[in-house]
Amino acid sequence: MRRVYPNKDFCIGCHICELACLTAHSESKDLIIAVREEQASGLRPCKAVYEKGPVCVSLSCRHCENPTCVTACISGALYKDEETGKTKYDESKCVGCWSCLMACPFGAIRRNPSKGKIIKCDLCEGRDMPACVQACPNAALSYEDR
Amino acid sequence: MTYVIVGNGVASVGAIEGIRKLDKEGRIIVVSEENTPTYGRPLISYFLAGKIGLDRMSLRPDDYYEKNNIELKLGSRVTALDPGKKTITLASGESLGYDKLLLATGGIPFMPPIKGLEGSGIYNFTTLAHAETLIQLSQAIRKVVVIGGGLIGLKAAEGLFDNGLSVTIVELAPRVLSAAFDDVAGKLVSNRLENEGLHIRCGNTVEEVLRGDNGDVVGVRLTNGDVLECEAVVVAIGVVPSLCPAKEAGLNIRRGIKVDDYLQTSAADVYAAGDAAEAYDMIMDDARVTPIWPNAYSQGYYAGMNMTEKKKEKHPGGLAMNAIAFYGMATASLGLVNPAPEDGCDVFTYVDEERQAYRKLVFRNDKLIGYVLVGDIDFAGLYTGFVRFQLPLTDEVKQDLKDGQPSALLWPEHDFETRWTPECE
Ligand SMILES: Cc1cc2nc3c(=O)[nH]c(=O)nc-3n(C[C@H](O)[C@H](O)[C@H](O)COP(=O)(O)OP(=O)(O)OC[C@H]3O[C@@H](n4cnc5c(N)ncnc54)[C@H](O)[C@@H]3O)c2cc1C
Ligand code: SF4
Numbered sequence: 185m186r187r188v189y190p191n192k193d194f195c196i197g198c199h200i201c202e203l204a205c206l207t208a209h210s211e212s213k214d215l216i217i218a219v220r221e222e223q224a225s226g227l228r229p230c231k232a233v234y235e236k237g238p239v240c241v242s243l244s245c246r247h248c249e250n251p252t253c254v255t256a257c258i259s260g261a262l263y264k265d266e267e268t269g270k271t272k273y274d275e276s277k278c279v280g281c282w283s284c285l286m287a288c289p290f291g292a293i294r295r296n297p298s299k300g301k302i303i304k305c306d307l308c309e310g311r312d313m314p315a316c317v318q319a320c321p322n323a324a325l326s327y328e329d330r
Numbered sequence: 331m332t333y334v335i336v337g338n339g340v341a342s343v344g345a346i347e348g349i350r351k352l353d354k355e356g357r358i359i360v361v362s363e364e365n366t367p368t369y370g371r372p373l374i375s376y377f378l379a380g381k382i383g384l385d386r387m388s389l390r391p392d393d394y395y396e397k398n399n400i401e402l403k404l405g406s407r408v409t410a411l412d413p414g415k416k417t418i419t420l421a422s423g424e425s426l427g428y429d430k431l432l433l434a435t436g437g438i439p440f441m442p443p444i445k446g447l448e449g450s451g452i453y454n455f456t457t458l459a460h461a462e463t464l465i466q467l468s469q470a471i472r473k474v475v476v477i478g479g480g481l482i483g484l485k486a487a488e489g490l491f492d493n494g495l496s497v498t499i500v501e502l503a504p505r506v507l508s509a510a511f512d513d514v515a516g517k518l519v520s521n522r523l524e525n526e527g528l529h530i531r532c533g534n535t536v537e538e539v540l541r542g543d544n545g546d547v548v549g550v551r552l553t554n555g556d557v558l559e560c561e562a563v564v565v566a567i568g569v570v571p572s573l574c575p576a577k578e579a580g581l582n583i584r585r586g587i588k589v590d591d592y593l594q595t596s597a598a599d600v601y602a603a604g605d606a607a608e609a610y611d612m613i614m615d616d617a618r619v620t621p622i623w624p625n626a627y628s629q630g631y632y633a634g635m636n637m638t639e640k641k642k643e644k645h646p647g648g649l650a651m652n653a654i655a656f657y658g659m660a661t662a663s664l665g666l667v668n669p670a671p672e673d674g675c676d677v678f679t680y681v682d683e684e685r686q687a688y689r690k691l692v693f694r695n696d697k698l699i700g701y702v703l704v705g706d707i708d709f710a711g712l713y714t715g716f717v718r719f720q721l722p723l724t725d726e727v728k729q730d731l732k733d734g735q736p737s738a739l740l741w742p743e744h745d746f747e748t749r750w751t752p753e754c755e
């Protein structure tokens with residue numbers, strides 16, 4: 185399956201991917217409203233940029249083959265899509281127990297504190313290319329089938 | 331190949347998925363005492379509290395059994411197992427043959443020897459049926475005592491309180507959540523619950539359930555002599571492995587049904603998984619019964635794969651973990667959190683009283699082997715990675731973890747390249 189691959193050597197730590205993700209998952213689809221208003225009411229990017237000295241990298245859910253988040257989910261909200269291989273998330277089933285957030289050893293799950301639900305990368309359902317990959321100015325993210 | 335699975339909890343679901351990954355044809359029969367399709371057992375506390383309805387209890391879509399070609403025998407208890415003849419017997423007298431059997435019988439509530447416990451007005455909280463009973467009970471009574479300040483006890487208490495009851499939790503240990511938490515974290519949680527209006531009595535237990543002339547529960551007397559009025563008692567001390575039919579069949583049992591690294595019991599072609607099983611724990615480096623959801627699923631999954639004989643895969647070992655939220659206060663605990671002095675661990679703690687936040691990290695040599703987080707749990711998964719993969723830590727990295735700044739960039743370069751990158755599985 186196609187996944188998003190990070191490349192530390194190219195990442196410049198600009199956080200543009202986070203903003204693109206935030207916008208893509210917002211109601212308004214508007215960067216300014218997403219950052220100013222929707223973020224205040226709980227919206228978070230699925231991506232996170234990590235920095236250590238001069239090195240930085242942008243990470244999100246890796247859509248594992250055998251995902252521990254699915255193993256941990258008590259409500260059936262997280263599941264593996266047999267056809268696409270994606271680790272999918274049905275928000276209407278989530279009860280906000282944070283079991284998956286603790287269980288994912290890649291730290292790929294965040295909380296929407298106001299909704300009491302999780303936020304996780306869906307590889308931009310409905311788009312051909314995930315917004316983060318498209319937005320990265322230095323090709324530090326690629327979307328490919330390796 | 332005919333697979334028979336006893337039990338229909340999450341270990342059973344894991345096994346179905348493990349078998350079907352490798353064997354699309356084999357016959358799978360699931361026999362279970364409970365009369366419902368599989369549901370999220372931990373969800374019963376959300377159901378009791380009125381946060382979700384029955385429609386959200388099911389763990390898998392309605393067509394799950396049909397799609398996976400499963401023969402379901404619900405509402406049937408397995409009473410006997412003959413590993414020699416490879417048959418099981420149901421309460422109805424019906425007998426079923428198997429090529430591979432999985433015992434995913436889960437746990438049953440532990441009932442301590444307490445005077446007056448026999449009779450009406452005594453409840454448990456481990457099944458959907460229990461939750462339904464407690465909801466009805468809440469309409470009829472005003473005061474309840476919950477025995478047990480562990481995860482299940484606190485969740486029962488919270489749910490009953492949300493139904494308008496006056497609730498007192500009685501816990502033998504000096505703090506709540508004694509197994510998964512330490513004093514500081516336990517105190518933060520009990521403060522939170524007490525602020526909401528629940529009552530907690532630690533370091534005490536119920537010596538006798540007091541009954542009126544007609545036999546109804548009227549209260550409990552504690553070991554210190556105090557009497558608490560109540561009309562019902564919920565016993566929620568925890569669960570013990572459910573050993574029927576394993577015990578009668580003579581399988582090797584310590585606390586739970588003993589299994590090897592492949593989840594096989596002492597009998598050929600008989601496997602066990604979940605709350606019923608005693609399996610290898612990666613941090614304890616020994617066999618344990620760890621009655622938690624993720625272990626049950628993953629043990630079931632590995633047992634299922636191994637039962638097909640198409641793969642022989644060692645289970646990586648259990649890892650104790652619990653994430654629980656109480657009235658908005660999030661907590662997470664994982665691995666070894668209360669090391670004994672002789673374990674030679676380096677324990678780091680950080681408390682922020684104002685923000686009601688707490689962080690405890692347990693290191694052994696150059697590895698992280700456990701943590702407790704209260705309040706700020708957003709980085710829990712990143713800490714989990716260090717424990718799960720037993721990544722070696724330099725002093726500098728240890729310091730970053732202590733400072734609350736875990737990151738995948740702190741992984742050793744080689745581990746990042748080989749484990750983080752999705753192609754490496
Ligand atoms: C209120 C509550 C909250 C919880 N919260 C959490 C949580 O937040 N996180 C977490 O990790 N864990 C939690 N747990 C624990 C978790 O639910 C269990 O670890 C998990 O459900 C175990 O799954 P299992 O498949 O091993 O057994 P079970 O789910 O117990 O299933 C066993 C099934 O086997 C059936 N059975 C038993 N014996 C027989 C027989 N002889 N014949 C036929 N059928 C039989 C039983 O009826 C039962 O349906 C919670 C538990 C409770 C009760
Ligand atoms: S959330 Fe974590 S465990 Fe789940 S698929 Fe993504 S990276 Fe894997």
Ligand code: SF4
Pocket residue numbers: 256257258259260261262277278279280281282283284285301302
């Ligand atoms: S927080 Fe939601 S998605 Fe995560 S384990 Fe709990 S119910 Fe499942």
